Amino acid sequence: MMAAATKQAAGPREVQTQLSSKSHLKPGNLLQERYQILGLLGVGGFSTVYQARDMRFPTVSRLCAVKEMINQVTDPRLREMAVRSFEREAALLATLDHPALPTVYDYFSEGERSYLVLEYIRGRDLEAILTERGGKLDSKTVLEWALQICEVLSYLHGHQPRPIVFRDVKPSNLMLDSRERIRLIDFGIAKVFQALERGTMVGTEGYAPPEQYRGEATPAVDVYGLGATLHHLLTGQDPRMEAPFSFAERPIHAANPAISPALEAIIMRCLSYKVEDRFRDALAVREALSMVVGPTTSGWVGQMGMPASTLVGGPGVATAVPLTGLVTETTRQPVWVFECGDEIRSGPAVADGLVFAGSYDKYLYALNAQSGQLQWQYKTAGSVATTPAVYKEYVLVGSADKHLYCLRRRNGILVWRLTTGGPIYSSPKAHLDHAFFGSEDSYLYAIQLGNGRLVWKATAHSPVRSSPWVTDERVFVGSEAGYLFCLDLTGQVKWQFQARRAITSSPVVANDMVFLGAMDGLVYALDANSGWAIWRFRTRRPIISTPAVQGETLLIGSSDGHLYALDALSGRQLWLFKTEGQVTSSPAVWQNAVYFGSTDGFIYSLDIRKGEVRWRFQTGGLVVSSPAVANGMVFVGSADKKLYALPV
Numbered sequence: 001m002m003a004a005a006t007k008q009a010a011g012p013r014e015v016q017t018q019l020s021s022k023s024h025l026k027p028g029n030l031l032q033e034r035y036q037i038l039g040l041l042g043v044g045g046f047s048t049v050y051q052a053r054d055m056r057f058p059t060v061s062r063l064c065a066v067k068e069m070i071n072q073v074t075d076p077r078l079r080e081m082a083v084r085s086f087e088r089e090a091a092l093l094a095t096l097d098h099p100a101l102p103t104v105y106d107y108f109s110e111g112e113r114s115y116l117v118l119e120y121i122r123g124r125d126l127e128a129i130l131t132e133r134g135g136k137l138d139s140k141t142v143l144e145w146a147l148q149i150c151e152v153l154s155y156l157h158g159h160q161p162r163p164i165v166f167r168d169v170k171p172s173n174l175m176l177d178s179r180e181r182i183r184l185i186d187f188g189i190a191k192v193f194q195a196l197e198r199g200t201m202v203g204t205e206g207y208a209p210p211e212q213y214r215g216e217a218t219p220a221v222d223v224y225g226l227g228a229t230l231h232h233l234l235t236g237q238d239p240r241m242e243a244p245f246s247f248a249e250r251p252i253h254a255a256n257p258a259i260s261p262a263l264e265a266i267i268m269r270c271l272s273y274k275v276e277d278r279f280r281d282a283l284a285v286r287e288a289l290s291m292v293v294g295p296t297t298s299g300w301v302g303q304m305g306m307p308a309s310t311l312v313g314g315p316g317v318a319t320a321v322p323l324t325g326l327v328t329e330t331t332r333q334p335v336w337v338f339e340c341g342d343e344i345r346s347g348p349a350v351a352d353g354l355v356f357a358g359s360y361d362k363y364l365y366a367l368n369a370q371s372g373q374l375q376w377q378y379k380t381a382g383s384v385a386t387t388p389a390v391y392k393e394y395v396l397v398g399s400a401d402k403h404l405y406c407l408r409r410r411n412g413i414l415v416w417r418l419t420t421g422g423p424i425y426s427s428p429k430a431h432l433d434h435a436f437f438g439s440e441d442s443y444l445y446a447i448q449l450g451n452g453r454l455v456w457k458a459t460a461h462s463p464v465r466s467s468p469w470v471t472d473e474r475v476f477v478g479s480e481a482g483y484l485f486c487l488d489l490t491g492q493v494k495w496q497f498q499a500r501r502a503i504t505s506s507p508v509v510a511n512d513m514v515f516l517g518a519m520d521g522l523v524y525a526l527d528a529n530s531g532w533a534i535w536r537f538r539t540r541r542p543i544i545s546t547p548a549v550q551g552e553t554l555l556i557g558s559s560d561g562h563l564y565a566l567d568a569l570s571g572r573q574l575w576l577f578k579t580e581g582q583v584t585s586s587p588a589v590w591q592n593a594v595y596f597g598s599t600d601g602f603i604y605s606l607d608i609r610k611g612e613v614r615w616r617f618q619t620g621g622l623v624v625s626s627p628a629v630a631n632g633m634v635f636v637g638s639a640d641k642k643l644y645a646l647p648v
Contacts, residue, residue: 024048024068024070024113025037025048025050025066025068027039030055031052031066031108031110031115032106032108032110033055034054034055034056035052035053035054035055035064035066035117036052036053036055037050037051037052037066038050038051038052038053038063039051041065047067047068047069048067048068048070049065049066049067049068050065050066050068051063051064051065051066051120052064052065052066052117054105063120064105064117064118064119064120065102065117065118065119065120065121066115066116066117066118067115067116067117067118068113068114068115069113069114069115069116070112070113083109083114087107087114090104090107090116092164092187093116093118093187094107096155096156096159096164097461097462097481098152098155098462098481099181099481099482099498099500099501100148100151100152100155100181100182100183100184101152101155101183101184102118102119102121102183102185103118103119104116104117104118104119105117105118105119121175121177121183121185122177122178123175123176123177123178123183124175124176125171125172125173125174125175125176125185126145126171126172126174126175126176126229126233127170127171127172128172129176130171130232130233130236134236135236136233136234136235136236136255136256137233137234138258139234139256139258139259139260139263142230142233142234143263143289143292145174145176145182145233146226146230146285146289147286147289147290147519147542148181148182148501149169149174149182149184149226149229149282150226150282150283150285150286150289151286151480151501151502151519152182152184153166153169153184153219153222153226153281153282154281154282154283154286154463154480155462155463155480155481156222156282157219157222157281157282157283158283158422158440158441158442158462158463158480160421160422160441160442161421163218163219163281165217165218165219165221165222166184166187166222166225167203167208167212167217167221167222167225168186168203168204168207168208168225169207169222169225169226169228169229170204170207170225170228170229170232171229171232171233173185173186174229179500181500203221203225204240205239205240205244206228206238206239206240206241206242206244207224207225207228207229207239207240208221208224208225209221209224209225209245209273209275210245210273211275212224218275219280219281219282220275220278220279220280220281222281222282223270223278223279223280223281223282223285224270224271224272224278226270226282226285227247227267227268227269227270227271227278228247228271230267230270231247231250231252231267231271234252234255234256234259234267235250235252235255235256236255237250237255245273247268247271248268248271251264251268252264252267252268260292262291262292263289263292266285266288266289266292269288270285290542290544290559290582290584291582291599291622332605332615332616332617332646332647333646333647334617334644334645334646335370335372335633335645335646335647336371336372336645337372337642337643337644337645338357338365338367338372338374338642338643338645339641339642339643340357340359340361340363340365340641340642340643341359341361341363341641342359342360342361342362342383342641343359343360343621343637343638343639343640343641344357344358344359344360344625344637344638344639344641344642344643345360345385345624345625345637345639346358346384346385346386346387346427346625346626346637347387347427347586347625347626347627347628347636347637348387348388348625348628348635348636348637348643349387349388349389349390349395349628350369350628350630350631350635351390351395351409352390352409353368353369353370354366354367354368354369354375354409355367355368355369355372355628355635355643355645356388356390356395356397357388357635357637357643358384358385358386358387358388358397358399359383359384359637359641360383360384360385361383361641362379362380362381362382362383362384362399362401363377363378363379363380363384364377364378364380364384364388364395364397364405364407364412365377365643366395366409366412367643369630369631369633369635369645372643372645375412376411376412377412378405378407378412378414380397380399380401380403380405381399381401381403382399382400382401382402382403382423383399383400384397384398384399384400385400385425386398386399386424386425386426386427386428386437386467387427387467387626388427388428389427389428389429389430389435390409390430391430391431391435391449392449393408393409393410394406394407394408394409394415394430394449395407395408395409396428396430396435396437396449397428398424398425398426398427398428398437398439399423399424400423400424400425401423402419402420402421402422402423402424402439402441403417403418403419403420403424404417404418404420404424404428404435404437404445404447405417406435406449406452415452416451416452417452418445418447418452418454420439420440420441420443420445421439421440421441421443422439422440422441422442422463423439423440424437424438424439424440425440425465426438426439426464426465426466426467426468426477427467427506428467429467429468429469429470430449431470431471431472432470432472432489433448433449433450434446434447434448434449434455434489435447435449436468436470436475436477437467437468438460438463438464438465438466438467438468438477438479439463439464440463440464440465441463442459442460442461442462442463442464442479443457443458443459443460443464444457444458444459444460444464444468444475444477444485444487444491445457446475446489446491455491456490456491457491458485458487458491458492458493460477460479460481460483460485461479461481461483462479462480462481462483463479463480464477464478464479464480465480465504466478466479466503466504466505466506466507466516467506467546468506468507469506469507469508469509469514471509473488473489474486474487474488474489474494474509474528475487475488475489476507476509476514476528477506477507478499478502478503478504478505478506478507478516478518479502479503480502480503480504481502482498482499482500482501482502482503482518482519482520483496483497483498483499483503484496484497484498484499484503484507484514484516484524484526484531486514486528486531495530495531496531497524497526497531497533499518499519499520499522499524500518500520500522501518501519501520501542502518502519503516503517503518503519504519504544505517505518505543505544505545505546505547505556506546506586507546508546508547508548508549509528510549510568511549511568511569512527512528512529513525513526513527513528513534513568514526514527514528514531515547515549515554515556515568516546516547517539517543517544517545517546517547517556517558518542518543519542519543519544520542521538521539521540521541521542521543521558521560522536522537522538522539522543523536523537523538523539523543523547523554523556523564523566523571524536525554525568525571534571535570535571536571537564537566537571537573539558539560539562539564540558540560541558541559541560541561541582542558542559543556543557543558543559544559544584545557545558545583545584545585545586545587545596546586546626547586547587548586548587548588548589548594549568550589550594550608551568552567552568552569553565553566553567553568553574553608554566554567554568555587555589555594555596555608556587557582557583557584557585557586557587557596557598558582558583559582559583559584560582561578561579561580561581561582561583561598562576562577562578562579562583563576563577563579563583563587563594563596563604563606563611564576565608565611574611575610575611576611577604577606577611577613579598579600579602579604580598580600581598581599581600581601581602581622582598582599583596583597583598583599584599584624585597585598585623585624585625585626585627585636586626587626587627588626588627588628588629588634589608589629590629590634590648591648592607592608592609593605593606593607593608593614593648594606594608595627595629595634595636595648596626596627597623597624597625597626597627597636597638598623599622599623599624601618601619601620601621601622601623601638602616602617602618602619602623603616603617603618603619603623603627603634603636603638603644603646604616605634605648617644617646619638619640619642619644620638620640620642621638621639621640621641622638622639623636623637623638623639624639625637625638629648632647632648633645633646633647633648634646634647634648
């Protein structure tokens with residue numbers, strides 16, 4: 001057994017300042033007249049960690065981990081710096097709130113020793129698991145762990161007011177707890193990133209990128225450490241025992257032929273020598289990993305393998321007829337196709353004969369719904385990955401440039417824009433002359449529509465990518481820390497519910513119940529008034545798709561490749577439909593049919609009662625966009641840069 005903040009003894013190549021530390025506490029010793037030492041858990045370069053019992057709970061055995069730092073530095077200035085470093089770790093951890101991070105209970109000093117009291121985590125670190133399993137792990141297991149690691153690193157990299165860079169991602173600092181969940185441990189060298197700051201190099205040789213030796217600490221440092229960790233787990237090759245920065249000479253497939261080219265390409269990009277060649281942060285890595293449909297798939301497409309478009313026309317051009325070969329199953333030809341300058345990953349919105357769609361090319365487009373002709377376009381300063389909200393004479397859209405834009409619906413003229421502290425991936429919802437949306441800065445916002453003034457913002461303690469559901473009395477929204485919040489219209493939290501992993505899926509309220517999916521692979525049905533769980537349904541992979549409810553039928557997609565139809569009252573499965581990709585697209589229902597997309601490149605129409613295919617249409621890229629249905633047509637975007645209008 002190990003505990004949070006336990007470190008392995010430093011190896012000969014571990015490049016960090018060593019603090020001499022002898023085990024001082026013995027079983028039975030009492031700290032602060034509260035924490036009774038039970039035994040030693042581990043010794044590292046910076047500290048010693050003990051298992052202890054909190055004696056303020058006399059009737060139960062509440063275990064905790066006590067991390068001890070012995071300050072033996074003789075130089076008064078360096079001694080003070082060491083104490084401040086310890087206090088920084090304690091203060092940093094105390095502000096964090098994520099299920100993959102250990103909870104801080106207490107911290108204090110006694111003489112020359114300082115102590116941090118942490119949640120005791122039952123489990124084993126990944127280095128120990130790697131050794132037990134013969135020095136190499138299968139790609140399915142590693143991919144599942146990688147997504148969890150990205151989740152917690154994304155939380156740290158999105159921390160406000162400044163990102164937190166862990167700086168020592170490696171197998172021994174990652175634990176698999178008793179619930180088979182990854183936990184990130186040992187924040188002894190974590191620091192808040194400050195631009196252009198230089199400092200002493202801390203990290204572990206083999207897992208640390210070149211710039212870390214120069215004292216630089218940006219999220220790209222953790223991206224490299226993640227890549228080195230995944231390379232180690234898949235190949236069994238300990239980077240501390242290899243030549244520095246030699247990953248390109250040791251391809252993963254040479255040691256593990258079962259690895260997919262897609263997964264290997266993502267890991268090797270993480271390990272790029274140059275910072276600018278890597279993913280910018282853990283969120284970008286997670287987005288790439290989410291496109292990997294399985295551990296052995298060879299049909300992955302995405303940032304490093306998008307198939308060329310096969311439709312005629314350039315950016316901003318509507319094409320009336322598709323090329324031969326794109327229509328499959330029953331005959332289904334697009335009414336029109338409009339090409340943007342980059343991928344379309346968010347869903348369009350339709351109102352008053354116009355279709356509004358955002359693209360990664362930074363534009364919001366307004367098109368004639370019948371002909372696909374461009375009416376106007378508005379350029380933001382970042383990619384647009386949110387579904388626009390249309391309300392009265394306004395259209396609202398969020399951008400990765402950290403702004404929410406309010407435009408005139410008819411001509412695209414800017415009315416106002418609001419600045420937040422982070423990119424916006426939460427689609428705005430307009431209700432009662434107000435706009436509600438979340439931001440990567442960990443807040444949910446309520447804005448007056450007429451003038452763009454902030455009414456209130458409520459903290460979610462982690463990035464908000466879920467889109468809110470708004471009623472006349474309540475706002476429901478999920479967070480990347482795994483919480484679903486129910487707030488009143490003044491921004492006060494009425495109740496909250498915690499899933500096991502992030503809630504990126506948006507909640508839907510129907511029949512006094514709240515329905516949502518989570519990255520833990522579960523579909524939840526909660527009582528809308530109390531937040532109590534009514535039922536849960538397990539899929540095999542994380543859920544990003546937002547559910548749709550039609551009568552007593554709930555429909556939702558999963559990254560396990562299926563669209564599920566469930567009884568909304570009981571959670572009983574009615575039918576499921578398998579695609580050849582992940583279903584992160586949110587289904588749309590019209591009459592007796594359901595429409596959705598898959599990363600296999602198809603747009604599907606199914607009979608809602610039996611789950612049988614009515615038709616499917618193949619695009620030239622992933623379909624993660626959620627369809628909108630209006631006036632007998634289905635509007636949906638694709639990663640092939642095109643927006644399609646298909647007859648229902």
